[in-house]
Amino acid sequence: MRITNVRAICTAPAGLALVVVKIETSTPGLHGLGCATFRQRPLTVVTAVNEYLRPFLVGKDPSAIEDIWQSSYLSSYWRSGPVLNNALAGVDAALWDIKGKIANLPLYQLFGGKCRDFVPLYTSAGGDDVHAAEESVRGWMEQGYRYVKCSTTEPGYKSNSAGSNATGWRRASRGETAGKSGEEAFEVDHSVLEGAWEPTPYVRQLPRLFEHLRNQLGDSVELIHDVHERVPPIQAIGLAKALEPYNLFFLEDALAPEDNAYFRIMRQQTSTPIAMGELFVNQAEYVPLIQERLIDFIRVHISDIGGISVARKLATFCEFYGVRTAWHGPGDVSPVGHAANMHLDFACHNFGIQEQHLFNQAAQDVFPGMPEIRDGAMWCNERPGLGIELDEELAARFPLPEMPYGGGWAPLRRYDGTVNRP
Ligand code: MG
Numbered sequence: 001m002r003i004t005n006v007r008a009i010c011t012a013p014a015g016l017a018l019v020v021v022k023i024e025t026s027t028p029g030l031h032g033l034g035c036a037t038f039r040q041r042p043l044t045v046v047t048a049v050n051e052y053l054r055p056f057l058v059g060k061d062p063s064a065i066e067d068i069w070q071s072s073y074l075s076s077y078w079r080s081g082p083v084l085n086n087a088l089a090g091v092d093a094a095l096w097d098i099k100g101k102i103a104n105l106p107l108y109q110l111f112g113g114k115c116r117d118f119v120p121l122y123t124s125a126g127g128d129d130v131h132a133a134e135e136s137v138r139g140w141m142e143q144g145y146r147y148v149k150c151s152t153t154e155p156g157y158k159s160n161s162a163g164s165n166a167t168g169w170r171r172a173s174r175g176e177t178a179g180k181s182g183e184e185a186f187e188v189d190h191s192v193l194e195g196a197w198e199p200t201p202y203v204r205q206l207p208r209l210f211e212h213l214r215n216q217l218g219d220s221v222e223l224i225h226d227v228h229e230r231v232p233p234i235q236a237i238g239l240a241k242a243l244e245p246y247n248l249f250f251l252e253d254a255l256a257p258e259d260n261a262y263f264r265i266m267r268q269q270t271s272t273p274i275a276m277g278e279l280f281v282n283q284a285e286y287v288p289l290i291q292e293r294l295i296d297f298i299r300v301h302i303s304d305i306g307g308i309s310v311a312r313k314l315a316t317f318c319e320f321y322g323v324r325t326a327w328h329g330p331g332d333v334s335p336v337g338h339a340a341n342m343h344l345d346f347a348c349h350n351f352g353i354q355e356q357h358l359f360n361q362a363a364q365d366v367f368p369g370m371p372e373i374r375d376g377a378m379w380c381n382e383r384p385g386l387g388i389e390l391d392e393e394l395a396a397r398f399p400l401p402e403m404p405y406g407g408g409w410a411p412l413r414r415y416d417g418t419v420n421r422p
Contacts, residue, residue, distance in 0.1 A: 002025065002058075002061065004024050009021075013395070014363045018042075019042050019090065021094050025062055032101070033388065034092060034308075038304070041407075052075075065099065069309050073088060080282045096110075097386045099385070107340075108342075114346045122224055126150060150213060202230070225243070227239065227254045239251075251272050251275065263295065275296065275299045277299040277328075283305075286305075298315075299328055327341045339369075366395045368388070369383060
């Protein structure tokens, strides 16, 4: 059997740019799919796949997944980074999908079988103040969720999504609009035109939100918060300490990858569980944090580190150090990528939690077989491979949207105009 074609396919049924790699083989009808979504720079991945990986891979044996990964990784000489890793991840997952179809087994079986009956999910809640946030969390709990990420947009706060104002810290318009974070569908938020974001009111007020939630909700729910690497390192350390009484499940991206060395200091200061990794693309960024036992959850975006093959190795490595998985799972992971997350979630003993995204009906139609979500959990359809398909004709009806900055992040600015991490 040989690889006969490798293609990157773009579609945006839910408004966000998605990139999926399809590998076809010399066996009629046997093909595989893999997520290669780099929402902010999708066409760079398309070029890497169609112009560089396709000629390198056509004619090769699709069963040699590890050799194809290693040789593709080295073929650019300079390696890693989100563009090449996403391209490689799309190929890698498609090859695993093919292997599962040949074996006639769902992928988690090839990874060692199920460690659990279903995959618990966390969802995102929030509101304009602590009371609205509490109501939002309660709404999810009533639907069966036991893990909820929470933030508010009340004065001084900034929600997880770039876009709303922090009252009292307004700045003049620069005519910019902000892209929302991966958790929410992209739309232009005009309220940001006068908005600014300041770290100090945020770190002062966030503990009040979690104090309120714990007082009102008790210990019946696991609470999560994402700092989105927005505050200076010493304020992030202070925030992690201040949140300690409220027993978070984890505090996410308290520091930027550029400030990795501060995790050594944070670890000595607080027992708040730490999740990290959404922006990591290189093993040099995450291996030391795991080896030195500085984090509790690895939160990488699987296609950004190079795909399922790397994620399996990383999960196993984490298990030896007591670090649990919490793969990134927003709307700019394609449904094919969510299926990959799910198969690893079933098979890894050191699974921690899975972030969910609820796709719209159009996305469900474009990607038949996507993992089912109900009762706060993800469930497998037990089909071979990743268990998901792509309706190419339908996908073509949802071309990449015209977006400000080509879909990239708009600057998030402080009240004096200084650009901040998004
Ligand atoms: Mg995050």
